[in-house]
Amino acid sequence: MSVKLAKKTGFCFGVKRAVRMAEEALSGKRPIYSLGSIIHNRQVVEGLSKKGLKVIKDINNIKKGVLVISSHGLSPRKQSSIARRGIDIIDTTCPFVLNAQRIAKRLSSEGYTVVIVGDGRHPEVKALVDFAARNVYVVKDRTEARSLKLGRNDKVSIISQTTQSKGNFSDVVKTLAEKGPKELRVFNTICEDAESRQAAAKELSAQMELMIVIGGRNSANTKRLLEVCSGVAKAAHLIETEGEVDEDWIRPGMSIGITSGASTPDWMVKRVVKRINSKFRKQKSKKS
């Protein structure tokens, strides 16, 4: 039996930074809020809630205190409305997301149609749409890109949700280029961590019989990792905690690879490895 970790697991730089900033804020005396989860990992958010973080769905629920903006960013409209009400903001938006927001805003103000490759329901993409403000479209893949109506005289620009795969992004770029717009500008805003994490997961998937992806089911980069692993390994499963490791997946002598989403803490990865090893030991002792 062998259990091998992908070259990149645990928190990415942006998530580490967001959690650290939230913890620092929680060590003070003021009430601290976040609009939705500050990162897409239930166990980490529960830990922060125990330290006092109040996760809310509506900004009108804050009367006083501090709002922590999540690593995915927040629409400029909502930020101004919060600031107008005298509520302080701690902005943990990841610098890679901030870069994509600046690009979206600039391109839109220069008269470009902005096409965002990503999931329109994800908070990062919703905020990007608001930064672009007008003439903005979200497409998730080349099929949606094909049905996008663009005029021949349009100036078109393409950016990406930071956690997209390079393959999907280039498919959309090719599809839109074939429509022959007057001008086409492409900005690869996929973050380096997402890119190298997917590459490491793919490399390991090619050597393993089973891949286990650890991370939030609501996490875009974790879902993307599962897609990458499923396309290469014989079998791949997504789990959030060690309690979901299923004995039926495991056979004595098999090779298992492990990767994790960018918002999965190292301690959860260690727990999963421990649980797999103990399942193996149990199977071995049953056999002997």
Ligand code: SF4
């Ligand atoms: S995955 Fe990339 S963009 Fe997202 S928080 Fe981490 S470093 Fe930032």
